[in-house]
Amino acid sequence: xxxxxxxxxxxxxxxxxxxxxxxxxxxxxxxxxxxxxxxxxxxxxxxxxxxxxxxxxxxxxxxxxxxxxxxxxxxxxxxxxxxxxxxxxxxxxxxxxxxxxxxxxxxxxxxxxxxxxxxxxxxxxxxxxxxxxxxxxxxxxxxxxxxxxxxxxxxxxxxxxxxxxxxxxxxxxxxxxxxxxxxxxxxxxxxxxxxxxxxxxxxxxxxxxxxxxxxxxxxxxxxxxxxxxxxxxxxxxxxxxxxxxxxxxxxxxxxxxxxxxxxxxxxxxxxxxxxxxxxxxxxxxxxxxxxxxxxxxxxxxxxxxxxxxxxxxxxxxxxxxxxxxxxxxxxxxxxxxxxxxxxxxxxxxxxxxxxxxxxxxxxxxxxxxxxxxxxxxxxxxxxxxxxxxxxxxxxxxxxxxxxxxxxxxxx
Numbered sequence: 534x535x536x537x538x539x540x541x542x543x544x545x546x547x548x549x550x551x552x553x554x555x556x557x558x559x560x561x562x563x564x565x566x567x568x569x570x571x572x573x574x575x576x577x578x579x580x581x582x583x584x585x586x587x588x589x590x591x592x593x594x595x596x597x598x599x600x601x602x603x604x605x606x607x608x609x610x611x612x613x614x615x616x617x618x619x620x621x622x623x624x625x626x627x628x629x630x631x632x633x634x635x636x637x638x639x640x641x642x643x644x645x646x647x648x649x650x651x652x653x654x655x656x657x658x659x660x661x662x663x664x665x666x667x668x669x670x671x672x673x674x675x676x677x678x679x680x681x682x683x684x685x686x687x688x689x690x691x692x693x694x695x696x697x698x699x700x701x702x703x704x705x706x707x708x709x710x711x712x713x714x715x716x717x718x719x720x721x722x723x724x725x726x727x728x729x730x731x732x733x734x735x736x737x738x739x740x741x742x743x744x745x746x747x748x749x750x751x752x753x754x755x756x757x758x759x760x761x762x763x764x765x766x767x768x769x770x771x772x773x774x775x776x777x778x779x780x781x782x783x784x785x786x787x788x789x790x791x792x793x794x795x796x797x798x799x800x801x802x803x804x805x806x807x808x809x810x811x812x813x814x815x816x817x818x819x820x821x822x823x824x825x826x827x828x829x830x831x832x833x834x835x836x837x838x839x840x841x842x843x844x845x846x847x848x849x850x851x852x853x854x855x856x857x858x859x860x861x862x863x864x865x866x867x868x869x870x871x872x873x874x875x876x877x878x879x880x881x882x883x884x885x886x887x888x889x890x891x892x893x894x895x896x897x898x899x900x901x902x903x904x905x906x907x908x909x910x911x912x913x914x915x916x917x918x919x920x921x922x923x924x925x926x927x928x929x930x931x932x933x934x935x936x937x938x939x940x941x942x943x944x
Contacts, residue, residue: 539642539829549668550677552718552726554684556621559714560628560655561688566696566707567716571644574704578641589641594646595895604893609659614738617664617880618728622719624657626909629715637710650924656711666871666879675822675868682863683806690802698728736878751874751881756871758882760938762889764931767867769890770858771833771927773897778905778920785909786917787846797850804857813864822868823939829862830935834928841918843926846880869939 542903571593575586612620616641631654662681669677696707752759782787783797808829836856843849874882901920908919 544916545789546632549725549729550665552722553664554681556625556680556718556722557658558684558688559718560625560658561685562692562695562711562714566692566699567710570696570700570704570707573700574638574646575641577704578638578644581827581933588934589645593645594898596645597648597655598891598894599651600932601655602888602895604653605659605830605887605891606881606884608657609663609880609882609887610738611880612660612730613736613878613880614936615922616728616730616732616735616860617660617667618722618726620660620880621657621664621726622722623663624654624660624721625715625719628657629712629719632708632712634714634717636705660880663879663883664684664729666883671868671872672873675817675825675864676814678867679809679860682860683810686806686809690799690806691853712796730879734875736881749885751878752885755873755937757941758870759828760872760934761866761870762886764934764938765870766889766893767927767931767934768830768833768862768866769893770897771837771924771931772898773894774837774901774920774924782905782917782920787849788845794848799852800850800853804853806858808857808860808865812858813861817868819864819897822865825865826865826869826935827863827932827940829859829865830928830932832856833859833862834925836933837921837925837928841916843918845936866935 572586572590575593576582576590579586579589582889608620608624628651631647631650634650635644638644638647662678663679665681666674695710699706699710752762779798779801780794783794785794789797813825816828820828832855836852836859839852839855840849843852869884870886871879904920904923905917907913908916
């Protein structure tokens with residue numbers, strides 16, 4: 534493994550960093566555009582059988598997460614060997630072709646193949662983060678990771694709304710639009726995006742390290758890095774409580790309509806975007822990366838407790854700004870971990886961390902939906918907020934791990 538470099542990397546041009554922002558935005562926008570129509574398309578292809586479509590939707594989600602788990606270390610290692618630019622462009626091109634495949638899908642098998650390919654090609658997020666690490670001085674990385682996170686959030690806010698609008702014209706139109714967005718970005722990047730990893734800093738590609746278990750070697754080589762990786766796992770696991778149960782929880786406990794839920798999710802997304810786009814820089818400047826990480830985890834845990842305990846919908850909404858400050862944690866965490874390795878290992882690092890996050894993504898839906906079911910069951914404790922209390926416990930574990938792993942950063 535290459536020793537971490539103390540020299541500041543050459544700053545990325547505005548156009549190059551803008552491309553990374555656009556790439557992340559379009560990745561999530563394309564996914565969001567498709568999200569509201571995929572269930573309906575499945576129902577159509579299943580001959581109107583909603584139960585079968587729901588089962589397939591769950592299988593699709595799990596398979597997508599598994600593909601992310603498998604592909605992220607491979608793409609990260611390939612980017613360390615051949616550079617970030619070709620991996621990003623080829624991944625985007627493959628994602629565009631994948632959306633075309635799903636737009637043309639005559640049956641569920643085609644759609645399933647499309648989701649498998651989407652999980653593979655969509656794993657380029659790790660390479661994009663490595664590009665940011667390559668081209669940003671360590672002291673500015675948290676701020677830029679925050680901007681990337683804000684772009685990611687914007688795509689998930691706008692995408693479903695746009696996709697629902699397009700579906701009003703044709704159920705398959707959102708897939709065509711998603712494909713067009715990806716392929717346009719490939720064309721843009723082909724002319725604009727410079728390579729961020731010089732040839733002299735590249736490392737050999739080895740299959741034995743281009744997988745999650747192989748990437749553990751890199752994480753284990755630095756004790757603090759392993760601790761932060763475990764903390765990141767619990768952060769992601771806690772974070773995923775909202776995607777898993779927010780809709781059904783608020784509909785059950787507060788009798789919210791679909792419109793109420795949509796407004797709540799928009800409020801969550803917008804609040805998180807504001808934190809990541811505008812507050813990360815000042816927070817890191819004032820508190821440092823370690824302090825921002827600790828503050829973010831703490832606010833996140835308090836926000837989840839507020840969600841769990843809120844007896845009325847307006848109190849749940851009041852907890853949204855508090856929970857949004859959880860957004861301080863991710864960019865600060867990325868800023869800390871990227872300092873631990875040199876340029877030739879940034880792709881492997883990001884691939885390993887993406888796989889860690891994918892494991893949490895696989896576990897979270899079952900963990901939180903089942904805890905919610907237990908919390909409201911007739912023979913259970915009748916604690917509807919049980920999944921949110923459980924998510925808060927996950928963040929307590931993350932906080933303890935992060936405090937231990939970052940002691941050397943304490944001023």
